[in-house]
Amino acid sequence: MSTLASYKEHLQEIGKLESALALLQWDQRTYLPRKGHPVRSEVIGKLSKMAFELSIADELGEYLDKLEGQEGLTEIERASVRVVGKAYRRSKAIPPEFYERFAIAASQAESAWEEAKDKSDFSIFQPHLEKMVDFARRFAEYYGYEESPYDALIEEYEPGMTSRELRSVIEPLRRELVPFIKRLTEDGTRPSNEFMRGTFPEAMQRELSLLVLESVGYDFDAGRLDPTVHPFTISTGPADVRVTTRFLPNDILSGLFSSMHEGGHALYDQGIAPELRWSGLDEGASYGIHESQSRLWENLIGRSRPFWKYFQPVIAGVVPQLATVSVEDLYRAANIVSPSLIRVEADEVTYNLHIMLRFELEEGLINGKTKVEDLPELWRDAMGRYLGVTPEDDAHGVLQDVHWSSGLFGYFPSYMLGNLYGAQIFATLRDDMPDLDSKTAHGDFDDLLAWLHDKVHRFGKMYEPKQLVERITGKQPDSSYFVSYIKDKYTDIYDL
Amino acid sequence: MSTLASYKEHLQEIGKLESALALLQWDQRTYLPRKGHPVRSEVIGKLSKMAFELSIADELGEYLDKLEGQEGLTEIERASVRVVGKAYRRSKAIPPEFYERFAIAASQAESAWEEAKDKSDFSIFQPHLEKMVDFARRFAEYYGYEESPYDALIEEYEPGMTSRELRSVIEPLRRELVPFIKRLTEDGTRPSNEFMRGTFPEAMQRELSLLVLESVGYDFDAGRLDPTVHPFTISTGPADVRVTTRFLPNDILSGLFSSMHEGGHALYDQGIAPELRWSGLDEGASYGIHESQSRLWENLIGRSRPFWKYFQPVIAGVVPQLATVSVEDLYRAANIVSPSLIRVEADEVTYNLHIMLRFELEEGLINGKTKVEDLPELWRDAMGRYLGVTPEDDAHGVLQDVHWSSGLFGYFPSYMLGNLYGAQIFATLRDDMPDLDSKTAHGDFDDLLAWLHDKVHRFGKMYEPKQLVERITGKQPDSSYFVSYIKDKYTDIYDL
Numbered sequence: 001m002s003t004l005a006s007y008k009e010h011l012q013e014i015g016k017l018e019s020a021l022a023l024l025q026w027d028q029r030t031y032l033p034r035k036g037h038p039v040r041s042e043v044i045g046k047l048s049k050m051a052f053e054l055s056i057a058d059e060l061g062e063y064l065d066k067l068e069g070q071e072g073l074t075e076i077e078r079a080s081v082r083v084v085g086k087a088y089r090r091s092k093a094i095p096p097e098f099y100e101r102f103a104i105a106a107s108q109a110e111s112a113w114e115e116a117k118d119k120s121d122f123s124i125f126q127p128h129l130e131k132m133v134d135f136a137r138r139f140a141e142y143y144g145y146e147e148s149p150y151d152a153l154i155e156e157y158e159p160g161m162t163s164r165e166l167r168s169v170i171e172p173l174r175r176e177l178v179p180f181i182k183r184l185t186e187d188g189t190r191p192s193n194e195f196m197r198g199t200f201p202e203a204m205q206r207e208l209s210l211l212v213l214e215s216v217g218y219d220f221d222a223g224r225l226d227p228t229v230h231p232f233t234i235s236t237g238p239a240d241v242r243v244t245t246r247f248l249p250n251d252i253l254s255g256l257f258s259s260m261h262e263g264g265h266a267l268y269d270q271g272i273a274p275e276l277r278w279s280g281l282d283e284g285a286s287y288g289i290h291e292s293q294s295r296l297w298e299n300l301i302g303r304s305r306p307f308w309k310y311f312q313p314v315i316a317g318v319v320p321q322l323a324t325v326s327v328e329d330l331y332r333a334a335n336i337v338s339p340s341l342i343r344v345e346a347d348e349v350t351y352n353l354h355i356m357l358r359f360e361l362e363e364g365l366i367n368g369k370t371k372v373e374d375l376p377e378l379w380r381d382a383m384g385r386y387l388g389v390t391p392e393d394d395a396h397g398v399l400q401d402v403h404w405s406s407g408l409f410g411y412f413p414s415y416m417l418g419n420l421y422g423a424q425i426f427a428t429l430r431d432d433m434p435d436l437d438s439k440t441a442h443g444d445f446d447d448l449l450a451w452l453h454d455k456v457h458r459f460g461k462m463y464e465p466k467q468l469v470e471r472i473t474g475k476q477p478d479s480s481y482f483v484s485y486i487k488d489k490y491t492d493i494y495d496l
Numbered sequence: 497m498s499t500l501a502s503y504k505e506h507l508q509e510i511g512k513l514e515s516a517l518a519l520l521q522w523d524q525r526t527y528l529p530r531k532g533h534p535v536r537s538e539v540i541g542k543l544s545k546m547a548f549e550l551s552i553a554d555e556l557g558e559y560l561d562k563l564e565g566q567e568g569l570t571e572i573e574r575a576s577v578r579v580v581g582k583a584y585r586r587s588k589a590i591p592p593e594f595y596e597r598f599a600i601a602a603s604q605a606e607s608a609w610e611e612a613k614d615k616s617d618f619s620i621f622q623p624h625l626e627k628m629v630d631f632a633r634r635f636a637e638y639y640g641y642e643e644s645p646y647d648a649l650i651e652e653y654e655p656g657m658t659s660r661e662l663r664s665v666i667e668p669l670r671r672e673l674v675p676f677i678k679r680l681t682e683d684g685t686r687p688s689n690e691f692m693r694g695t696f697p698e699a700m701q702r703e704l705s706l707l708v709l710e711s712v713g714y715d716f717d718a719g720r721l722d723p724t725v726h727p728f729t730i731s732t733g734p735a736d737v738r739v740t741t742r743f744l745p746n747d748i749l750s751g752l753f754s755s756m757h758e759g760g761h762a763l764y765d766q767g768i769a770p771e772l773r774w775s776g777l778d779e780g781a782s783y784g785i786h787e788s789q790s791r792l793w794e795n796l797i798g799r800s801r802p803f804w805k806y807f808q809p810v811i812a813g814v815v816p817q818l819a820t821v822s823v824e825d826l827y828r829a830a831n832i833v834s835p836s837l838i839r840v841e842a843d844e845v846t847y848n849l850h851i852m853l854r855f856e857l858e859e860g861l862i863n864g865k866t867k868v869e870d871l872p873e874l875w876r877d878a879m880g881r882y883l884g885v886t887p888e889d890d891a892h893g894v895l896q897d898v899h900w901s902s903g904l905f906g907y908f909p910s911y912m913l914g915n916l917y918g919a920q921i922f923a924t925l926r927d928d929m930p931d932l933d934s935k936t937a938h939g940d941f942d943d944l945l946a947w948l949h950d951k952v953h954r955f956g957k958m959y960e961p962k963q964l965v966e967r968i969t970g971k972q973p974d975s976s977y978f979v980s981y982i983k984d985k986y987t988d989i990y991d992l
Contacts, residue, residue, distance in 0.1 A: 016542040019535065020516050027519055035718040036736030039515065043732075046512040222531040236539075240532030 003070070004077065007063035008278070010054065011084065015278035017051040022236040030226045030244060056091045064088060076275060079462045084280040086159075093142045102135045106407045113405035120395035122376050129404060130372045133365045136409045140366065150366045153410030157287040158417060160464040163363055165477075166413055169420060170356055173479040178386055180487060181349060184337050185388070188494030191332030195325050196253065202227070205247040208318050209259035212311070213243065216297060217449040218263050219270055231258045233265035238277055241269040252319060253334055257298050264297030265290055267449060271457025285456075286465040287411070291418020292425060293456065299348045299419075300426045300485070301448075305331045306440035314443075335493050339387040341396045348419065349486055353386040355416035358401070362409050421469055423482035425456070428473045499566070500573065503559035504774070506550065507580065511774035513547040518732040526722045526740060552587045560584060572771060575958045580776040582655075589638045598631045602903045609901035616891035618872050625900060626868045629861045632905045636862065646862045649906030653783040654913060656960040659859055661973075662909055665916060666852055669975040674882055676983060677845060680833050681884070684990030687828030691821050692748065698723070701743040704814050705755035708807070709739065712793060713945040714759050715766055727754045729761035734773055737765040748815060749830055753794050760793030761786055763945060767953025781952075782961040783907070787914020788921060789952065795844045795915075796922045796981070797944075801827045802936035810939075831989050835883040837892045844915065845982055849882040851912035854897070858905050917965055919978035921952070924969045 001009070024044050032040055054060070064085045067073065073081070109128035116125035140149035151162045209225060221239075228244040235241045243262040247255035268284055276282040284290035301307050308331040315330070316323045322330070337347050343354040361378060364370025370378065379398040384390045391397035403411055429451055430436055439447060455472045469477050490496070497505070520540050528536055550556070560581045563569065569577070605624035612621035636645035647658045705721060717735075724740040731737045739758040743751040764780055772778040780786035797803050804827040811826070812819045818826070833843050839850040857874060860866025866874065875894040880886045887893035899907055925947055926932055935943060951968045965973050986992075 013542065016539045019539045020520060020543055023523055024516060024519060027523070031720060033716065033718050033720055033736050035715070036733055039733035039735060043512045043515045046509065047516055219531070220529065222529050224527060224529055237532055237535035239535060240529050 003063050003066045004073070006059070007067060007081075010057070010060055010063065011080070011280055012278045014051055014054045015282075017047055017054070019236045021047050021051065022234050026234045026236070026242055026244075029228050029230070029232065052091075056088065060084075060088060061092070076279060076281065076462070080279040080281055083461055087280070090143055090156075093144070094139065095142075098138070098142075102139075102407060105131050105135060106405070109405045109407070110402070113399065113402065117395050117399045120393040120399065122394045122399060125399065125405070126372055129375075132404060132407050133372060133409075135407055136366055137368070148363075148367060150363045150410060153366065154413060155410075157411050157414045158465055159286055160466050161286075161288075161413070161417070166359065169477060169479045170359065170416075173352060173416075173420075173483060174356055174386075176483045177349070177353060177486070180490075181337070181339060181353070182388065183496060184349070184490055184494050185339060188337075188490070188496055191336055191493060192329070193333035193336060195322065195329065196333055197250075198252075198321055199249050200247075200252040200319065202247050202249075204318060205252060205255045208252070208256055208315065209245055209247075211314055211318070212256065212260060212302075213263045215310075215314075215443050216260070216263055216267065216301075216445050218243070218266055222270055223266055225259065231262050233262045233269065235269045235283075238270070238272060238274055238282065241266045257302055257334075260302040261294045261298035264294035267297070267452070268293040268457050271449075271453040272460040273458040276460045276462070281461040283461055285459065285461055285463060285468050286417075287414035288417030288421055289456070289465050289468060291414055292421035293452070295348075295418050295422040296426060296452075300422060301440060301445075303331075303334050303348065304437075304440065306437040308334065309441040310443040332493055335489070337490060337494070339389050341383070341389055341391050342400060349490060350387060352416045352419055352482075355412050357382045357386060358412040359416070362404070362412065366409055417465075417477070420477060420479050420482045421465070423485045424469060424473050424475070424478060426485070427481045428455075499559050499562045500569070503556075503563060503577075506553070506556055506559065507576070507776055508774045510547050510550045511778075513543055513550070515732045517543050517547065518730050522730045522732070522738055522740075525724050525726070525728065548587070552584065556580075556584060557588070572775060572777065572958070576775040576777055579957055583776070586639055586652075589640070590635065591638075594634070594638075598635075598903060601627050601631060602901070605901045605903070606898070609895070609898065613891050613895045616889040616895065618890045618895060621895065621901070622868055625871075628900060628903050629868060629905075631903055632862055633864075644859075644863060646859045646906060649862065650909060651906075653907050653910045654961055655782055656962050657782075657784075657909070657913070662855065665973060665975050666855065666912075669848060669912075669916075669979060670852060670882075672979045673845070673849060673982070676986075677833070677835060677849070678884065679992060680845070680986055680990050681835060684833075684986070684992055687832055687989060688825070689829035689832060691818065691825065692829055693746075694748075694817055695745050696743075696748040696815065698743050698745075700814060701748060701751045704748070704752055704811065705741055705743075707810055707814070708752065708756060708798075709759045711806075711810075711939050712756070712759055712763065712797075712941050714739070714762055718766055719762055721755065727758050729758045729765065731765045731779075734766070734768060734770055734778065737762045753798055753830075756798040757790045757794035760790035763793070763948070764789040764953050767945075767949040768956040769954040772956040772958070777957040779957055781955065781957055781959060781964050782913075783910035784913030784917055785952070785961045785964060787910055788917035789948070791844075791914050791918040792922060792948075796918060797936060797941075799827075799830050799844065800933075800936065802933040804830065805937035806939040828989055831985070833986060833990070835885050837879070837885055837887050838896060845986060846883055848912045848915055848978075851908050853878045853882060854908040855912070858900070858908065862905055913961075913973070916973060916975050916978045917961070919981045920965060920969050920971070920974060922981070923977045924951075 021044060024040065024047065028037070028040050028044070064081060067077075067081045068085060105128070109125075109132050112128040113125050116122060136153060137149060140152040143152035143155065145152040148163045154161050154163065154166070206225070206227075213225060214220065223241045223243060225243050225245060228246060231245045233241065233243050243259065243266045245255055245259045245262060268290060272282050284293075305327070308327050312325075312327045312330055316325070335347075337349045339350050340346060343351070343358075346354050357379070360382070361370060361375060365372065375398050376394050379394075380390050383397070403409075429448070433439075433447060433451060436448065439445070456468070459468065463471060466477060469475070517540060520536065520543070524533070524536050524540070560577060563573075563577045564581060601624070605621075605628050608624040609621050612618060632649060633645060636648040639648035639651065641648040644659045650657050650659065650662070702721070702723075709721060710716065719737045719739060721739050721741065724742060727739075727741045729737065729739050739755065739762045741751055741755045741758060764786060768778050780789075801823070804823050808821075808823045808826055812821070831843075833845045835846050836842060839847070839854075842850050853875070856878070857866060857871060861868065871894050872890050875890075876886050879893070899905075925944070929935075929943060929947060932944065935941070952964070955964065959967065962973060965971070
């Protein structure tokens with residue numbers, strides 16, 4: 001067999017194990033019976049180990065060495081060798097026994113975090129978090145970096161991004177958003193959502209989610225919608241991309257937007273070109289680009305006035321109590337801004353400030369400028385400055401997210417980048433599609449989806465996120481699109 | 497690591513792959529989106545190959561060699577070495593290239609069978625079936641046997657069983673059943689099931705199945721019930737044993753008994769002792785013993801008069817049209833005997849004759865006494881003699897089952913043995929539990945389940961089926977228990 005054929009077969013083997021793992025995880029988070037969890041964890045652990053061992057196998061290194069200099073590869077093959085090679089070298093840089101110690105410490109840190117959060121007692125978590133920070137700093141040294149050790153960690157989630165660039169994106173965002181939020185809450189007229197109060201049966205909410213997913217072009221022959229606790233999207237393959245959502249009995253918009261958000265992720269995965277299958281390129285370009293697609297559908301479309309023109313009769317037909325509510329009232333009720341303590345409940349305006357705060361703290365931790373013991377106080381202080389609210393306890397402050405306890409540093413910025421990429425891509429889309437609003441108002445999303453497919457989805461991981469954004473928009477990532485979008489929209493809604 | 501520890505770790509690895517495979521297959525047959533099937537087949541193929549390679553790995557052979565003579569093993573460890581060793585030697589007996597040719601031919605034969613069945617044209621299938629018979633005969637030679645090559649094939653499904661013993665069980669069964677069925681249909685009074693006509697929503701049928709599974713002691717914290725096309729039960733582990741069922745809109749009893757049947761399989765799997773996990777013993781003793789448990793719950797309990805005393809108010813509460821039907825009428829309607837052409841639709845009286853016919857034909861094929869080209873005529877002839885009905889075309893005759901096209905010879909007898917084992921075990925149970933009927937009539941199945949757990953379930957594959965039947969009943973497998981049960985029951989129902 002040629003090196004190229006052996007290489008592809010090797011990737012297929014990893015891909016098939018990962019497909020099985022995706023299903024095992026989907027089931028674990030949807031339908032697995034309670035008592036089945038211990039064995040499932042062992043099975044997932046075993047298959048993950050098998051996949052990881054293949055991903056650092058010496059023969060893969062040999063294939064990569066040969067292919068990196070080989071002539072006559074297709075563009076996809078070259079991109080595959082580049083992306084797989086990068087991941088291979090990163091994994092190989094970590095000594096297995098170090099990784100094992102990290103995995104054990106992370107597992108202990110997660111348990112400690114759970115207890116600390118339950119008791120709202122940071123001191124329980126503090127020594128574990130110190131260890132996690134120490135591990136993260138050592139990971140960064142193993143991976144290597146040019147300017148900041150934090151860069152070596154972001155690389156995992158947002159290839160090619162650096163803390164310097166992040167800061168240059170964040171600075172104008174903070175400068176604009178912080179005072180704007182202050183104006184909104186102090187001078188703005190908050191829309192009413194009184195008419196949204198009530199109890200909404202799960203079957204009704206499910207129907208609404210099915211309707212919206214169908215109308216945006218999600219392919220139910222290549223996916224499905226199931227309920228879960230923490231919504232996620234997962235692919236067992238290009239033609240099996242599953243959406244999960246959570247229906248809150250007293251909040252019909254929560255489940256609807258959760259479905260649109262996950263639907264946005266799913267449209268991306270359903271749209272990746274079949275030729276990329278099992279090449280190492282058959283996933284999103286980065287966490288941030290993936291999030292740009294979910295946020296685009298959830299917020300830029302789903303929370304837009306044209307969308308509610310289309311969706312008002314739909315929701316009126318499904319939810320009796322909303323039968324007579326106007327488009328404008330529905331649109332406004334879907335766009336209430338509330339500076340609050342908890343990131344996962346934040347609206348699209350305040351969300352990025354939650355992320356900035358985390359970025360600044362974790363960057364400080366990794367660079368050694370911030371001490372773990374000071375985090376609770378630093379958190380409270382930043383919340384006050386950014387959002388004007390201060391947590392009364394650490395459970396609603398520094399202890400609210402699981403990420404750090406699992407050793408995930410450098411992950412948070414993707415959430416923010418998703419919003420920024422989304423707004424920037426959307427601005428180009430508007431230029432390319434002058435009738436976007438009118439089509440949206442008619443529930444016709446074909447052209448929009450085709451555009452996203454053509455510009456974003458089909459390329460999978462072939463381009464790094466910055467490259468991709470530049471290909472699409474002609475510009476480097478820039479937060480001004482998001483700022484303009486937010487200011488225009490909420491100045492109108494809040495009658496500023 | 498000691499040999500024993502290495503051996504156990506090796507079995508764990510196989511067990512974990514098989515757990516993943518079970519979930520992949522469950523999903524394939526329940527919730528997998530249509531377009532996801534091609535990739536799923538590839539993933540299942542890959543993981544099956546990995547598990548198979550582990551099951552014939554040279555190091556496993558070395559562990560077995562060492563452990564077979566080793567002192568100080570526990571009873572479970574000894575049984576594990578015996579059962580795993582036997583399977584290892586069988587698998588090793590087959591040259592891989594022969595197996596590969598077989599797998600390809602079987603895949604082609606299955607397609608040909610589908611087409612042949614659709615067109616009711618045996619000639620399309622005949623050459624493929626001839627190949628399958630030839631492969632089966634060569635498998636038998638590779639496996640080895642003492643008296644009949646067919647014995648080498650039954651061994652796969654019913655360890656320790658031979659065609660000689662099967663014939664000695666079948667002969668009295670045929671002698672008694674054939675004339676009894678004739679009497680039933682000619683002289684008996686067929687019960688009415690007019691009141692069962694109607695259309696029953698799936699939600700109503702599902703509720704009924706959930707109620708019956710809960711009442712028999714199926715643990716929903718270690719399992720679940722989902723709809724499918726061809727009902728099956730599958731375990732991803734001892735605490736995740738899933739039941740599937742099929743609800744026919746116009747036949748409420750079909751889905752109910754399908755759930756009880758699969759529930760019987762599931763109670764077995766849920767009851768296997770946790771110590772047997774991943775020892776090669778953590779499954780049923782044989783296909784026949786497994787079927788004894790499903791048939792026991794479906795027929796010996798589910799189609800009994802005491803059960804309907806308990807279940808009449810339950811079904812009356814769920815199915816309005818049955819609210820006023822008496823226990824006796826429900827019981828009789830659940831026990832209608834109809835000699836018919838199709839095995840999978842057969843009642844408990846005629847079912848075994850469908851199996852006998854298949855056993856005789858396939859034994860002849862393997863022994864070279866029967867030619868494939870003569871099958872359609874032999875089939876028609878036997879149906880006429882046994883059941884008094886004759887198929888008008890081969891789709892409803894010799895082409896109805898998929899088994900032979902997949903190379904499954906020696907499998908059919910397990911269906912019959914299940915009925916016989918079930919009746920024999922039930923006779924002992926009755927002796928041990930004089931208040932069985934009264935408890936059943938009160939929907940109290942705790943003692944019954946505890947008895948089955950103690951006598952059958954917990955042992956998994958530790959004993960061969962004949963050994964197990966003898967441990968439980970004190971006797972070798974014997975068809976007279978089944979014959980007495982059938983004659984007593986239907987003489988009463990049909991007023992003979």
